[in-house]
Amino acid sequence: MMRYVVLLGFLVGASLIHQVHAQAFLGVPVSGVNGKDYHIVNYVDWSIDSIHDHQCGSKSYDGHQGTDFVLRSFAHMDSGVNVLAAANGVVTFIKDGVFDREKESVIAKGLGNYICIAHPNKYYTYYAHLKKNSLKVKVGDTVKMGDPIAEVASSGNSTDPHLHFELWYDSLYVVDPFSGRCGNAEPLWLAAPDYDTSFATIDYGMHDELLNINRLREREVTMQRPYVFSDKDTTLNFWSHHVGMRLGDTLSINWYTPSNQLHFTYDFIMQQDWWYYYFWSYIPQPGIAGAWRVELERNGKNILSQPFTIEKDLNVSELQVASQSCNSKTNYLVTPLSVTERVDVYTLSGKWVQSRTSTSDAIKLPQGLYVLRVQDNENVCYLKQQVF
Ligand SMILES: [Zn+2]
Structure with missing residues (x-):
């Protein structure tokens, strides 16, 4: 598109x-x-x-x-x-x-x-x-x-x-x-x-909802870098804004999986000169968690490379055990974690919100009830935590 x-x-x-x-x-x-x-x-x-x-x-x-x-x-x-x-x-x-x-x-x-x-x-x-x-x-x-x-x-x-x-x-x-x-x-x-x-890029980024030109004009693209998607997001959207696009130029968008496989590619060929040009493209949620990247080429030469992460959400059975299987006295959002510990925070419906490791700061979240998945080496436990 x-x-x-x-x-x-x-x-x-x-x-x-x-x-x-x-x-x-x-x-x-x-x-x-x-x-x-x-x-x-x-x-x-x-x-x-x-x-x-x-x-x-x-x-x-x-x-x-x-x-x-x-x-x-x-x-x-x-x-x-x-x-x-x-x-x-x-x-x-x-x-x-x-x-x-x-x-x-x-x-x-x-x-x-x-x-x-x-x-x-x-x-x-x-x-x-x-x-x-x-x-x-x-x-x-x-x-x-x-x-x-x-x-x-x-x-x-x-x-x-x-x-x-x-x-x-x-x-x-x-x-x-x-x-x-x-x-x-x-x-x-x-x-x-x-x-x-000359060709130049004014701005570019990613978003977790389908885009249209007026949203881009208004920059109603609220996701901030580093881009992290939940595997419950239905689409992954990339956009860019350019000057100096010329007749016959080819823009190619390439999406790469965490194992560096080309997941999807598409070429757009300019039918005329465009001096102020919005581009956007999306793929459906691929359901593969990990470190992805999307790249934009112009005439075969890489012009933009944007890494992003897809986080795996909790499934239903994991949500069901999320009661008190962890040490409920520990505030895993705030207290320092050991190097072997990792905490993933989800909404009650299992949508990934944020992750934390021993090197991350304390997590500040909007008020509400969350599900935490706490991993320490091979051991995994779940709990619900209220944020006031
Ligand atoms: Zn004028």
Whole structure:
């Protein structure tokens, strides 16, 4: 299974992209480091009848009139990423109050919350899809280059948190601030952000429930490393998030058993360039306890390797004997264990929760009743323990 994301957002109304010969005057309109805190996934489309950006590449979509600076997730957006005034000017328009967690492209929703700034050289800059109630300026305010004016979000016609930045000359036509052999001869940036088409991984992980793209966008993947699954989990899920996926690239996912056997493999071949790409895949619970790993290859080269453990749950007969067969005076969750002792903690229905050995710290658990399986060399006993 795999999905992709195309970021959207543009001004309504057609206009021609213009060749410009002007003095560079723009600073980067989002805080952070290009390629780390944000990725530029769409540039202005210079093609009349197909798609190409200023470098003759595919980092755009048909009719796109701005530059999209995308964050890695809604969780990242919630941390607060500033939109910055690209140059000195005066705020001429603001719109606020629009819902800012859109995940579907609806063209009619337009720019969402946005700001327009007029600059002394007759240029106008637009900052779109802003976070609701994050706008720090009002109409008539004077701003300086680099001033925080709002935060990045996903209001309007937007699928992921991103800043759509758009540049107009005298309200007459759209201008691409970048330069390249398929675009303008000179940039309007004082220091243009790099044009980067390289492949990279933004993030990856595992989860014990089936995933979908909106859960990934929200990073509703609460499992933490080290990943430990119970053999009562029905699926094992792997996900990853990339930039720079190219037409013809092959992603291969390989699941390896504790005895290093290839348990399952699958290839996905890209049918086009994807500049912001979510991937996820799962296998049914294989029922083999031990130390597993899942690996992702791109074009035959390993890019990610994630170890994980499957723990064996208690079966019904083990649950039935779980009364007082251990020394019930010992608190096996807290007291130091001998090197030969191991304690596995399960829910009352036998689902593995956590394990402890002589080198592990005391276990803190949510309130409730648990089943403990205590092993000392060959001897195994069970007991139920209440956690208050
Ligand atoms: Zn855009």
